[in-house]
Amino acid sequence: MYQQMQLITFLLPFLLLGCTEASRFSTSNTAKFVVNGSFIPDVSFEAGESYAGILPLGNDTNSNLFFWFWPNTDHTPREEIVIWLNGGLGCSSLGGLLKEHGAILWPSGLPALVRNPWSWHHISNIVYID
Numbered sequence: 001m002y003q004q005m006q007l008i009t010f011l012l013p014f015l016l017l018g019c020t021e022a023s024r025f026s027t028s029n030t031a032k033f034v035v036n037g038s039f040i041p042d043v044s045f046e047a048g049e050s051y052a053g054i055l056p057l058g059n060d061t062n063s064n065l066f067f068w069f070w071p072n073t074d075h076t077p078r079e080e081i082v083i084w085l086n087g088g089l090g091c092s093s094l095g096g097l098l099k100e101h102g103a104i105l106w107p108s109g110l111p112a113l114v115r116n117p118w119s120w121h122h123i124s125n126i127v128y129i130d
């Protein structure tokens, strides 16, 4: 599992493509973070709108945070956001996304990811931060 998460973390910068159609959070400022939901490795379905990338902490270019933001799919106007941080040393927050309550789940024993009908992004904006 750790290696799978490392692989996804490694691949994400290559998935950050241009703006997609009808994206609620797509602006000139967010364009570089758009994840092509049709083109995520081992995901055979359209995963929907999301944004991911690396953000620097202050002006120190050696300190960065990785994030993956999933907008709320409930289209009522809401400004709330869940900020998800997995606990424990060396525990990636992608564990929360891929193993617990994210839009795309990687259940143990399956070769590919599956859609999660109970994903928390159906009730709130959520950002997973490493």
Ligand SMILES: *[C@@H]1O[C@H](CO)[C@@H](O)[C@H](O)[C@H]1NC(C)=O
Residues within 6 Å of the ligand: 017, 018, 019, 020, 036, 037, 038, 039
């Ligand atoms: C997303 O990926 C699909 C599959 O590779 C591709 O057909 C589509 O053009 C891509 N969309 C964007 C906005 O790059």
Ligand SMILES: *[C@@H]1O[C@H](CO)[C@@H](O)[C@H](O)[C@H]1NC(C)=O
Residues within 6 Å of the ligand: 058, 059
């Ligand atoms: C980052 O650099 C800018 C430009 O030099 C400066 O205005 C700002 O205060 C710096 N921020 C921090 C957190 O050091």
